[in-house]
Amino acid sequence: MPSLAKGRNERPPNGDETAAGTPSERAPNTEIRLGALEHYIAFHLRLAQNASFKAFKRESGDPELRPGWFAVMSLIESNPGITPMMVSRASGRDKSTLTPILRDLSHHDLIERLPVPGDKRSYALALTTTGREKLRELAAHAAIHDRKLDQIAGSKKAELLALLRRISTLLN
Amino acid sequence: MPSLAKGRNERPPNGDETAAGTPSERAPNTEIRLGALEHYIAFHLRLAQNASFKAFKRESGDPELRPGWFAVMSLIESNPGITPMMVSRASGRDKSTLTPILRDLSHHDLIERLPVPGDKRSYALALTTTGREKLRELAAHAAIHDRKLDQIAGSKKAELLALLRRISTLLN
DNA sequence: TATTGTTATACTCTATAACTATA
DNA sequence: TATAGTTATAGAGTATAACAATA
Numbered sequence: 001m002p003s004l005a006k007g008r009n010e011r012p013p014n015g016d017e018t019a020a021g022t023p024s025e026r027a028p029n030t031e032i033r034l035g036a037l038e039h040y041i042a043f044h045l046r047l048a049q050n051a052s053f054k055a056f057k058r059e060s061g062d063p064e065l066r067p068g069w070f071a072v073m074s075l076i077e078s079n080p081g082i083t084p085m086m087v088s089r090a091s092g093r094d095k096s097t098l099t100p101i102l103r104d105l106s107h108h109d110l111i112e113r114l115p116v117p118g119d120k121r122s123y124a125l126a127l128t129t130t131g132r133e134k135l136r137e138l139a140a141h142a143a144i145h146d147r148k149l150d151q152i153a154g155s156k157k158a159e160l161l162a163l164l165r166r167i168s169t170l171l172n
Numbered sequence: 173m174p175s176l177a178k179g180r181n182e183r184p185p186n187g188d189e190t191a192a193g194t195p196s197e198r199a200p201n202t203e204i205r206l207g208a209l210e211h212y213i214a215f216h217l218r219l220a221q222n223a224s225f226k227a228f229k230r231e232s233g234d235p236e237l238r239p240g241w242f243a244v245m246s247l248i249e250s251n252p253g254i255t256p257m258m259v260s261r262a263s264g265r266d267k268s269t270l271t272p273i274l275r276d277l278s279h280h281d282l283i284e285r286l287p288v289p290g291d292k293r294s295y296a297l298a299l300t301t302t303g304r305e306k307l308r309e310l311a312a313h314a315a316i317h318d319r320k321l322d323q324i325a326g327s328k329k330a331e332l333l334a335l336l337r338r339i340s341t342l343l344n
Numbered sequence: 345t346a347t348t349g350t351t352a353t354a355c356t357c358t359a360t361a362a363c364t365a366t367a
Numbered sequence: 368t369a370t371a372g373t374t375a376t377a378g379a380g381t382a383t384a385a386c387a388a389t390a
Contacts, residue, residue, distance in 0.1 A: 032262040035250025036311060041321040041329070042224050043243060044336035047264050049221035050381085051343040052214050068357080071215060078207025085371060090204040092219050094359055099373055121366045121371040139208060149213040152338050157213070159328065160335050164216035166324050171223040222358085225379095240380075257348060266382055271350055293348040293389045 045167075056145050068101050070142055073127065073135045076111060081124040083116065092168060110134050217339075228317050240273055242314055245299065245307045248283060253296040255288065264340060282306050 037043045056067065075087050084102060088095040102125070105111040110131035113123040127135065153160045209215045228239060247259050256274060260267040274297070277283045282303035285295040299307065325332050 032247070032254065032258055033250045034262070035246055037243060037246045037250075039333065040314070040318050041325060041332065041336075042228060042239070042314070042318055044333055044340070045217075045221045045224050045321075046239065047340035048336040048343075049217045050264050051340040052217050054381095055343045056214060066356085067214070067218065071209060074207055074209045075204070078205045078209075082204065083371080086204055090206070092222055093357085095372065096360080096374080097358055102372095119367075119371080121364095123372085142212070142214070146212050146214055148343070149217075149339065152342050153213060153335060156331065156335055159331065160213065161211065161216055163325060163328055163332050164213075164220040167321065168216070168219035168223040170324050171220075171227045171320070226358090238379085255348080265380085267349065268351080268383080269381060274349095291348080291390075295349090 052145075052149065055148070056142075059145055069105065070135075070138045072098070072101055073105065073110065073131065073138065076125045077127050077132070077135055080126045081114075081116075083122045083124060085122070087125070092172075105131070108134075224317075224321065227320070228314075231313075231317055241277065242307075242310045244270070244273055245277065245282065245303065245310065248297045249299050249304070249307055252298045253286070253288075255294045255296060257294065259297070264344075277303070280306075 034043075053067070071091055072087060075090055076082055079086070082090075084098050085095055088098055102111065102113075106113065108130075109128055112126055112128055114126060116122045116124050150157055206215075225239070243263055244259060247262055248254055251258070254262075256270050257267055260270055274283065274285075278285065280302075281300055284298055284300050286298060288294045288296050322329055
């Protein structure tokens, strides 16, 4: 059976000893060792995405700035006439997850559904004028958030983006 | 009102014209333009994390290899005597999300809860012998997954990890 | 008063499977 | 038969708020 003392002794000795004491007396999480997790990309990917998501939500009290809405509207703006299936593939999500988003966007008159000539099963998506205005608003908010990420990435931004792109592309 | 034809025309002319036709005749998602999203770190972070998560689940049919369990058990292994609050902070999640995980791990006799001398509100976590064995299994599976990520990151792995760490650290 | 851990509750994101209407 | 989109349903993962015990 491992004792607490054993656990403590496994740490390499360092200056933190002065702050040591009962667990509740320790500094927030400075001393916690990640162990095997330390070198796991998947783990750090989750931490980073989670932190980004929380910051995104926190910074814009705007409940309408949902990551989902913003991404879908951007895709439609850049690809007028895009179909739900194409949006699904571009955003790496199942088609069924798009139905409610597109319904909401449609109800808010932000997008319109146009017939696809030659395929009655599908429809083509386009932003309405209102939708374009709304997207400008959302983009302004999102930019504030991503600017922080830009600062954090600094000169490595292009490299980070390339790596993330490779991960999502090759892992399918 | 924007027409579909207008939308198509907005694309810069390129060799893809040969593959163009009705949307359903197009290649999977090659032609979809990300537009503003192209340079958003947050967006690519979500794509990458999602792809990683799906691959993780797909590759190990093992329903017990939940990212949550693995991370928590690893943290306990590397920090015997760690408290739930410390795990919460180290994994960037609210303390309330840990309760059910710790309960499950406890029910499976993978961890034990020991008293913390000097603080009756909390308890110290440690892996049981069974827990250590189980963690070895899970780690073997997880390693297979992360090896793929390692390959994808290649020589940039250290840099990627450093960037992800910076993101989760500075965004709080 | 503040903190730890638990509980109750709810929200978001996502997926699967079955369905329809086309193709 | 296969595909596009919808529906119903479920499962992770996470959060907030209120609570009891303790600090």
